[in-house]
Amino acid sequence: MISIDMKDKTALVMGVANGRSLGWSIAEKLLEAGCRVGFSYQGERLKSELEKLTAGKEGTWIQQADATSEADLEALFATVKEQFGGLDYLIHAIGFAPKAAMEGRFIDTAPEDWNTALSVSAYTFVSAARHAEPLLREGGSILTLTHHASQQVFPKYNVMGVAKAALEAATRYLSSDLGAKGVRVNAVSAGPARTIAARSIPGFASMYDQAGEAAALRRNISNEEVGKLSLYLLSDLASGVTGQVVYVDAGAYIMAMKPQG
Ligand SMILES: NC(=O)c1ccc[n+]([C@@H]2O[C@H](COP(=O)([O-])OP(=O)(O)OC[C@H]3O[C@@H](n4cnc5c(N)ncnc54)[C@H](O)[C@@H]3O)[C@@H](O)[C@H]2O)c1
Secondary structure, eight states: OOOOOOTTTTTEOOOOTTTTHHHHHHHHHHHTTTTTEEEESGGGHHHHHHHHHHHOOTOOOEEEETTTTTHHHHHHHHHHHHHHHHEEEEOOOOOOHHHHHHSSOOOGOOOHHHHHHHHIIIIIIHHHHHHHHEEEEEEEEEEEEEEEEGSSSSSHHHHHHHHHHHHHHHHHHHHHHHHHTEEEEEEEOOOOOOOOEEETTTHHHHHHHHHHHSSSSSSSOOOHHHHHHHHHHHHHGGOOOOOOOEESSSSSTSSSSSSOO
């Protein structure tokens, strides 16, 4: 029998806003496997939600950290060291693009919106990995969340598509750097899921329905399916897998046309 036992492991999950967040689906699976999990949240207005989610969950702690702030990251990883001593898993579930950049045409993306989207959605993965590096144990694993808009045009996804392409390239470069320490880096490319970040994409409801209809499995994914793939990638079951973008989309984005029958 194969079982995933993470009782002596530690994880930091960055980017849980509420119970529908993909980061939370991953955290739930880590907690089920016995892992101790720390959480960082962007701003104080998210604190009570995370307090509710983690209440009674043994080995958890939470700390505010804006991932674009070097000072916040320093304080966060000092807490990781204090609470855990070292780190086995880092989960980056952070993304943001200004509304204006997703309402109009891609060609009109303002430089400051480009910089914000790329900085929050891609660079924070690099800076979090750098801060985590001294704490990461051999056999450790890092994960981020991406979307197929990095490869094909999804109307209104705009600069987020470019940010996801940068994030996927960063996954490969980080896996090369951290591979020297025996640490793996992968990206989970998820089909649409109804979260706060997704709802900010204009036309998301129709994108969600279309993905479900077009998928080889003829349905959308569940958040739990993101958690299950992530648990596999983080765990030793995926010990030979690094630098990859792995899809959990019910087979939506392999299809050139809607399935027949
Ligand atoms: N929901 C989907 O359809 C979908 C599909 C594929 C990939 N993703 C990706 O999954 C990741 C998680 O998003 P989600 O869909 O769970 O939505 P979500 O809104 O629940 O999570 C996004 C998180 O990013 C955090 N964040 C934004 N800016 C931040 C900053 N400066 N510092 C720290 N945290 C910051 C938010 O506080 C929030 O917790 C994102 O990268 C998103 O692009 C989502």
